[in-house]
Structures are given as C-alpha cells and as structure tokens.
Amino acid sequence: MGAMLGQRDDSGKKERAIYFLSKKFNECEARYLVIERTCCGLVWVTRRLRQYMLYYTTWLISRVDPLKYIFESPHIVGRVLKWQVVLSEYDIKHVMQKSVKEESCDEGNNEEQEWEMYFDGAANMHGNGVGVVIVSPEGKQFPVAIKLEFDCTNNITEYEACVNGLRAAITLGIRCLKVFSDSALIIHQVTGEWRTRDVKLIPYQELLVDLIKQFKVVSFHHLTRDKNCFTDALATLAAMIQLDCGVHVQPIQVEARSFPAYCLNVEEDREEYPWF
Structure with a gap:
C-alpha cells in the first residue's frame, strides 16, 4: 500500500x-x-x-x-x-461523504443570531462530570458544570454533556446554534455519518433528535482537543469536586495577569531597602 x-x-x-x-x-x-x-x-x-x-x-x-x-x-x-x-x-x-447543510439566521434579532456551544465530558477515578460553555453572538460566555453521580463510560459523559448543553441553550431561548466538541464519535453519530450500535447510547441519540427539533438551525462540528480546553477543565472540576445536595456554587471569575504578584509589593516609605 x-x-x-x-x-x-x-x-x-x-x-x-x-x-x-x-x-x-x-x-x-x-x-x-x-x-x-x-x-x-x-x-x-x-x-x-x-x-x-x-x-x-x-x-x-x-x-x-x-x-x-x-x-x-x-x-x-x-x-x-x-x-x-x-x-x-x-x-x-x-471526501465523498455528504456535508451538513447550514441555513442562515436573521441577524436582526438577538435570539435569531447564531450562538456557539462547546461541550466535553470527563470520567476518571474521582467521578464523572460534564462541562458546557455557551457563547453569545457578543462573546459573553455562560459556563455549565454538572457532576454525574452514576456510572458512566466516556461516551456516555460526552452525550450527557451534549444533552444538558442543548437543554441550557433551549432555556436561554436560543434558536440558532453551532455545537463544537473534540469527540469525533459523538459528532459523527449525531450528524448521522456513523451509526450508533451501543445500546447504552441509542436512547441518548433519540433524545438529541427531539432536542434538535426545538431549534431553527443547529449544526455540529468537530473541534481539536487543544481548542476545547476550557470545557474539559469544567468537566474535570465537576467530576472531582465533592458537593452536598442542593449546594449552589457561584460562577468562577477568571482573571488574566501579565506579571507575578510580588512585582508591585513595595513599601514606598522605606527607601533604605533596595528595589527589585
């Protein structure tokens, strides 16, 4: 060959x-x-x-x-x-496979503009969790992290992430959505390119079909793993964290600093000490 x-x-x-x-x-x-x-x-x-x-x-x-x-x-x-x-x-x-046709959305209505959703699942020795990030047309991010307290395979966590992400998008009143994930298996099964044979995954795929009908336009796209790091971090956090039932965790604020914390730690009234 x-x-x-x-x-x-x-x-x-x-x-x-x-x-x-x-x-x-x-x-x-x-x-x-x-x-x-x-x-x-x-x-x-x-x-x-x-x-x-x-x-x-x-x-x-x-x-x-x-x-x-x-x-x-x-x-x-x-x-x-x-x-x-x-x-x-x-x-x-x-290259011979048919590509999914995407319709256009009306840009005049904010609900009709195209939103983006990124999802990922995590299954490890600490537990199972899913992470979802929904991004508005203006770039505002809505993170979702859910801990799954039942046995899951890796593929089940991916489907759980996709389902819960779509439900969150429906709650926000989103009509046009582009969905991204680094799981090639899930994306190709949802688009119908690959057939689902695992009996544990068939109910998830049937549920996704019903959820997709509630959108005006929805498309699924594969994403490389390095471009889906944030949702992976959310899913891993949800899998590892231990929470009591009913506890609500406030959204995490992520800041960016271009210098280490000690750089501005200087006492101005003590000139006898050298500056660094």
Whole structure:
C-alpha cells in the first residue's frame, strides 16, 4: 500500500506533498478483503503520521470509505475493534461523504443570531462530570458544570454533556446554534455519518433528535482537543469536586495577569531597602 500526506497552500487550490509512505502487506494481511486492506493501511498510516494528524482535520481520499466500514460494520471482529480504538482519536473525513447543510439566521434579532456551544465530558477515578460553555453572538460566555453521580463510560459523559448543553441553550431561548466538541464519535453519530450500535447510547441519540427539533438551525462540528480546553477543565472540576445536595456554587471569575504578584509589593516609605 502507498499513502501521501499533502497540505493545501494559502490559496486553498494547490496541494503540496509533505510525506510519502509505502508498506508491503504480510501474508496474513494480503488475504484481507480490499476494504479491509484499506482499513489496515489507514491505521498503519495514522500511527506514523500521528504528530501531523492529531490536532487537525484530515481529508481521506480513497476509492472506498474505510471509516464507514470500521464504525458501521455489523460483524465486529478482533481487528475491526482494534481499528476503531485507534481511529477514534483522530478527526478524519472521507471526501465523498455528504456535508451538513447550514441555513442562515436573521441577524436582526438577538435570539435569531447564531450562538456557539462547546461541550466535553470527563470520567476518571474521582467521578464523572460534564462541562458546557455557551457563547453569545457578543462573546459573553455562560459556563455549565454538572457532576454525574452514576456510572458512566466516556461516551456516555460526552452525550450527557451534549444533552444538558442543548437543554441550557433551549432555556436561554436560543434558536440558532453551532455545537463544537473534540469527540469525533459523538459528532459523527449525531450528524448521522456513523451509526450508533451501543445500546447504552441509542436512547441518548433519540433524545438529541427531539432536542434538535426545538431549534431553527443547529449544526455540529468537530473541534481539536487543544481548542476545547476550557470545557474539559469544567468537566474535570465537576467530576472531582465533592458537593452536598442542593449546594449552589457561584460562577468562577477568571482573571488574566501579565506579571507575578510580588512585582508591585513595595513599601514606598522605606527607601533604605533596595528595589527589585
């Protein structure tokens, strides 16, 4: 198999080759079906180009769609499950897949203007939590952090974050919303590109369909992990904090300082001491 990693120039029209890879299949891999050999090659490429692909969206150009086969295969054998785990870390899109059409919103009405929502979930040894940040058209942020006091998988926390974020947006009277998350699995399942087979996730997806109907326009977009740090911090805080029932925590004010605290700690009336 052969692969090439390319990048478009600033004009967006010309492509420049960055990396070439080639591999000879072993005897076992050579007996795979054509689609399975494509999947095997894609996984092999992602492992060697991880530093290029991890923080960016990658367009996959191939004659067949290996992502659809891997994430929608009715027969999950050992190697397919292994490929799922490896590829779920990346944001890869097959160029032949249909893109979601977005309608425009009326900019004259504040409720009709487009808002943004970022969500993330956290599941660790301390607990489970979700974090959501809703951003108004003027840039005002509305953070939401919820502690989940029941057993969750990572994917369940992501769905809980999305559901509770949409409910908060509905409460605010938002009609047009762009949703962002670093979970490629959740985003592609919500948009219908990937099929949901986990019985624990199917009710969440059905609930999301009902919530989406309450918006005039809503679209879902994948976000790299480094651009979703704040919601990740909120989710981690909610998972780790210990609260009594009914306790309301005031919003956290985050300030920015460009100098350390001791810089202005000077007593002006004591000139005998040197200044630093």
